[in-house]
Amino acid sequence: MCIVLRLVDLFNRVCNPRMGNLAVGRPVQTISQCGSSSPERYCWPVYKMNRCVLHCEVCDASVLHRAHPAASMTDSPFKHPLTWWQSAQGVSIETLQLDLEVEFYFTHLIIIFRSPRPAAMAIERSQDFGRTWSALMLYAHNCSEVFDLEDGQSCTQKYSTAEPCSNGEVIYRALSPWDKLDPYRIDARVHLGITNIRIRLLQPQSCFCQQKLPDASVLTAHYAIYDLILKGGCLCHGHADQCVPAGDQQITHPPVKHMVHGKCVCRHHTTGDHCERCDRLYNDRPWQPANGLTGDAHQCVKCKCNGHAESCHFDKTAWLRSGQRSGGVCDCLHNTSGRHCQHCKSGFYRDSESPSTAPDSCRPCVCNRAGSTYCNPDNGDCVCKPGVAGPHCDQCMLGFWGFDEYGCKPCQCAGDCDPYTGDCMIRSLESDHNSTAENHLFRTEELFSALSHPDKCVCKQQELGNSKIFCSVKYVYAVKVRVLAAHDKGSHAEVDVKVLKVLWDNSRLRLSRGNQILYPESWTSRGCTCPVLFPGLEYLVVGHEDVKKGRPMVNMKSIVKPWRPSLSRKVHQLLKTKCS
Incomplete structure (x- = not known):
């Protein structure tokens, strides 16, 4: 559950799966096992009447009650407290190895020996599935003699004495209880992540009382371990509270009670075996692990795609430009384009009768590709x-x-x-x-x-006369335009222009530079706009506003002249001084 949990007293909030023994349900590999080739007689010291005596039995791997396999180290210490693994007789170096199917968090290790603890031992881990190994801790009665190291952080004399002769413990902690490390941070993975763990038993030793008994050194020359506890949990970066079998684990390993699985059931809109990335449509900000100290989940944020994408990707440039507020770029569908799929892609236009989020809101343009330069994405009009x-x-x-x-x-x-x-x-x-x-x-x-x-067009155009006549017409705008195209709409004409300069604007249109449509009042059956406007040419247009429809109007009172700077200066002077 996403409540207060503990991982070496650090997992205090956000989502984290339960911890457990990673060795449960998984095979521990050993070099040897007693009685595997033939029955072996072995002994161990016991105290009777304050005297040390040997108690002996036979190990036979083919007989259930006489066998001591590696699986006995990972069975329940409560249900089976007297089961153990035992090496072959006379072995001086033994290795125990646990291979995990995915990377896990590892917090601490506990080994309970039935035999005397070894005089030298190494705990090693791999984070790349056995390709490379590193030592977590070395144990020796004399670190400088065995490992050529001073007794300190990497090697310790602790847990290296033979006493007690049985039930001696070895404990390793990945983090000190006093460390204030956020366990979800990326650098915490360096300390806590493992894919394999290996325990090398390098030097057996006898109890003090055994040393005076005849043949004791031969009959007790073995390693034996009651319990191997490898405490940890699945690696989910604080974004899951439950884990399930990873890959083919469920097929190769039948369900085992209390087994810790490795694939996270992700929350916070994350995905991946370890919730290590954001879900397909939730990449509006970079993925982050949760914060185990503050409790901030750092959820992934959904991209704004207007219903036209099933996935998006994070773009660092967009993230920085937005002031680190939004960095998602939608992988657009439905013939849309733009960072948020807010436009129709080239060759398509927005259907005004469909909602902008509808899958068919962008319709294909019907412009002839050879004859057109542009399809207006807002209405589908063709520019020829x-x-x-x-x-x-x-x-x-x-x-x-x-x-x-x-x-x-x-x-x-x-x-x-x-x-x-x-x-x-x-x-x-x-x-x-x-x-x-x-x-x-x-x-x-x-x-x-x-x-x-x-x-040849019957158009009588307005001339630029004296100032009194000019001002009496009460023009409301004067602009420099380039004519792009003209469209015969049957009952009227529309002239696409690009406004290059606004000389005067006393209308409610708020004209600005850019594309604009002019509406000539006179449209003859001969294909003339009156006044005449040539596609490709630049004009000075001085006209009126259609107040009812809120659009710029051109009629026979308008002044439409080929653009000349001197003419524009004259009009500008009249409007600013004589007509004001």
């Missing part, structure tokens, strides 16, 4: 290349020909030309004897491109 027209930018404008990936080329004619070959197409006015002069004029004008020949 020069000379290209149509809602999908899939045909040449009137007066243009040769549709390809570069757009359409202007006709080199006084009139229209074939849209595929560029050949000029001229019709005679006398070909229709029933038409009126006005209709003749109209049909003739239809042959001309309004963009190439704007004089």
Whole structure:
């Protein structure tokens, strides 16, 4: 449970699985076992009537009640207090090794000997599954003689005497009870993590009373251990309170009561065998272990992906730019893009009728790729290349020909030309004897491109007259624009422009530099915007505001002139001084 727990008096809060004997349910490997090849007679000293005498029995690995296997070291000391492992007779060096399937936290080791404790012994561990080993502690009656070390932190004389002859203990603590180390910190893993532990018994010794008994040295020349307790728990960095079998452990090892398992059941939106990383969609800040001293769980934080991602990754640059508040970058789905999947990716636009979190909120654009330069991601409108027209930018404008990936080329004619070959197409006015002069004029004008020949559009544009006339019109904005494209919406036109400079703004529109749509009031059947606006050219536009619809308006009272700095200065002076 995620409550107050203890690991050498340090696991005081956050989540931590229960501690236990890591040796339970796992095989302890030894070099030898008494009676494994044939029955062996062995003895041990006992005191009777204040006299030391030998008591002898036979060890036979093939007979259950006479066998002393390694498993007897890890059975319950309460249910089976008188079972033990015993080495072969006459062995001087013996090794006990426990291999773990994953890395565990290890806090302390207790060995209870049935034979006299060895005069020299080493406890070693591996943190890389046996590839390399390091000594945790060396024990010897004389450290300088056995290990060429001074008695101190790495070697001690403690636990190296033969007395007591039986039930002598060896205790090793990974951390001192007085250490104030957060057990979840990464550097704590250096002290507490193990994958293997090895105990080397290097020098047997006899009890003092045995030394005067005949044949005692031969019959008692063995190691024997009642209990091996390797206290620890699964390594979860403070993010789990329960562990389950790791990998194929459940298959290779049948369930054993009180066995400590190695795979964490992670909380705090973490994942991995050791809860060592954040879950797929919870990488908005870097993974951290919990703090065992303050109790802060350091939970992983969910990325803000607007429902368009199943995973995200942590980006250090984004984290630093945000002032270490947010560093998640979403792995976007559903044709979305952006750090938070807040945009539609190129070639898609946002469907205004669908919620922004809906999987189908980004719809594919229907713009012709060859004829368009851009699909507006907000509404799907196509921005056509020069000379290209149509809602999908899939045909040449009137007066243009040769549709390809570069757009359409202007006709080199006084009139229209074939849209595929560029050949000029001229019709005679006398070909229709029933038409009126006005209709003749109209049909003739239809042959001309309004963009190439704007004089053929019937538009009477406003001129820049004297200051009284200019001010009486009460213009509300003056801007420098570049015309990007024009769209025939049937009942009206929309002209996409890029505002390059705001000279005057007395409207409620709050015009600024960037893309903007102008709405011409006059849109003729000949494809003219009145006043005429050419895609690709820059203009000075002085106009009014459609108050009801809140948008910039261009009409026959507007001033639309090809951009000249001198003209803009004149307009700016009139608006600032004469009309104020």
